[in-house]
Amino acid sequence: MNSNSKRKKQKTKSKKTNTPPTTASRKPKEKKKHFLAWLLAIIGITAICFFPMLKNNFTNWDDETYVVNNALLRGPDWKGIFTQPIASNYHPLTIISLAINYGLTGLSPSSYLIFNLLLHLLNTALVFYFVWTISDKKIWVAGLTAIIFGIHPMHVESVAWISERKDVLYTLFFLLSLLQYWLFLQTGKRLSLWLCFLFFILSLSSKPAAIILPLVLLLLDYWKGRSLNLRSAIEKIPFFIIAVVFAVLTVKIQSEKAMTGLDVFPIWTRFLFACYTAMIYFIRFFIPYPLSAFHPYPSPDHLGLPVLISPVFVIALGLILWYQRKNKPVIFGILFFLVNLLLVLQLVSIGYTIVSERYTYVPYIGLGFLFGMLLNKYITPMAKIPIRVFVGVVLTIFGILTFQRTMVWKNSDTLWTDVIKHYSNAAIPHTNRAYYFFMMADKMKSGETSSLFQKVIDDCDVALENEPDFQKAYETRGLTFLRLNKDRSALADGDSLVRLAPDHEIGYSIRGTAYVRLNQFERAMTDFNTCLKITPTDHAILNKRGAILYNQYQKYHEALADFTKAIEISPEGSYYLNRSRCYYLLGDTAKA
DSSP states (O other): OOHHHHHHHHHHHHHHHHHHHHHHHHHHHHHHHHHHHHHHHHHHHHHHHHGGGGGOOOOSSSHIIIIITOGGGTTTOHHHHHHOOBTTBOOHHHHHHHHHHHHHHTTOTHHHHHHHHHHHHHHHHHHHHHHHHHTTSOHHHHHHHHHHHHHOGGGHHHHHOGGGHHHHHHHHHHHHHHHHHHHHHHHOOHHHHHHHHHHHHHHHTTOGGGGGHHHHHHHHHHHHTOOOOHHHHHHHHHHHHHHHHHHHHHHHHHHHHTBOOTTTSOHHHHHHHHHHHHHHHHHHHHOOOSOOSOEEOOBTTBOOHHHHHHHHHHHHHHHHHHHTTTOHHHHHHHHHHHHTTGGGSSSSOBSSEEEOGGGGTTHHHHHHHHHHHHHHHHOOHHHHHHHHHHHHHHHHHHHHHHHHHHHHTTSHHHHHHHHHHHOTTOHHHHHHHHHHHHHHHHTSOGGGOHHHHHHHHHHHHHHHHHOTTOHHHHHHHHHHHHHTTOHHHHHHHHHHHHHHOTTOHHHHHHHHHHHHHTTOHHHHHHHHHHHHHHOTTOHHHHHHHHHHHHHTSOOHHHHHHHHHHHHHHOOOHHHHHHHHHHHHHTTOTTTO
């Protein structure tokens, strides 16, 4: 063999040995492209499903408290943001985010809704990355969990409801905290643990529900296979201390208004409620029906069969956990679901609803992960195509339901009409829809309001027929009667309000106004005086009392004092006009 042929063979060998590294170097790039393709597809589908919400408006379901009438957003009032609770919750970071929206668009809902949707899309991406990381980079598991999280119909409430900014914001920092903790478990870097703690505080500052995070960290220890020892316990002490501080603060705030007493629902019913809510949230992961912004408590005297048999479900779930105690995906997924529901299982009854769809926003990550892992582990090659088709059909149904559901949140009329379809006898949805009609009529010309005012009365009548002592219905109907000049009907509703809530000014205000129109000025003065003892800064009542002092008693100095105080509180044109008349009759034409 000559030297030329030897060289050719050596070149051929060198070419063969160089080929494998080139192919291997492409694999990370291909995996990265595969990851991004899944992520972009999930984000795109989620965005399409939620797109209709961007045309929505504010509703009277807390949006007035959080945004429309929230003086903290004007300025903003930084001291008030960090010292004053809103709607029985302390969440300064949420209020700051709303203040940013107010600075951008004022009371136009566009930026609030865009911000909510962007946060939801970001959360969906974080769920994808989080599950991909803890599942040893199983792309199918991560994709299934993320798309379920992104387009599940039960999650519409958390995104399309402007007041639920706290939900999507706290979840953002909650997930970032979990990611940093998982990084700490993998690398042992203390910086990751400190970042985990920082994101935990930011999550708590967005919504107190984040106090549950230390328990989720213990679940991640279990998933990682890390034993519970002194070192791992000490690491979490700061987390538990901060969680307890926020828990005490939240209980103190909510006990004043938001918590229902044991006189309404005794302890034994709270146990049944906890079982029932756990069961319902689990079932509606698979069958999201009925969907409603309001699911009322059952009557204490008639809890209903589903509530009474719900402990059977809890026992069955407990048995599954016991018999599958060596099955990590089952234990981790179900406990992730239950732990994140602990605070909202109605052991302590908060608010007006026994079930709230927004409470599933984080817990469903656990169930999505569980079923993703089970399908990934047990699916056979023969069953792969049918199961994927089935999952695709289910997700398509979820996407359609979510797309339609976002439009329910268009305004208060569409929202409460939808609730009334499911709970036709509930007082709150009828009254809230009535209040919306009243506010719409208040903005219209007098000749165009009769049909709306009749709708107000009809809804309030239904509410009071089913709940005779419902104060808000008397209030809305009484104000409507005043607008329709049905003074004796307004007087009757004012009487009912004073009987039901003697420490609240609105009953005295309605009744006093009716007395003025019925020329019973002594009684009107008594009611207005009582009203101002309760709320000394009610400028409308100051103006009304001043008008009686001026017109009926010719006490111009006293009337002048009322008009002046009303102007100091709210400088409205009619108050200046009334004061000018006082000045004129007192001989001070220059001030008049």
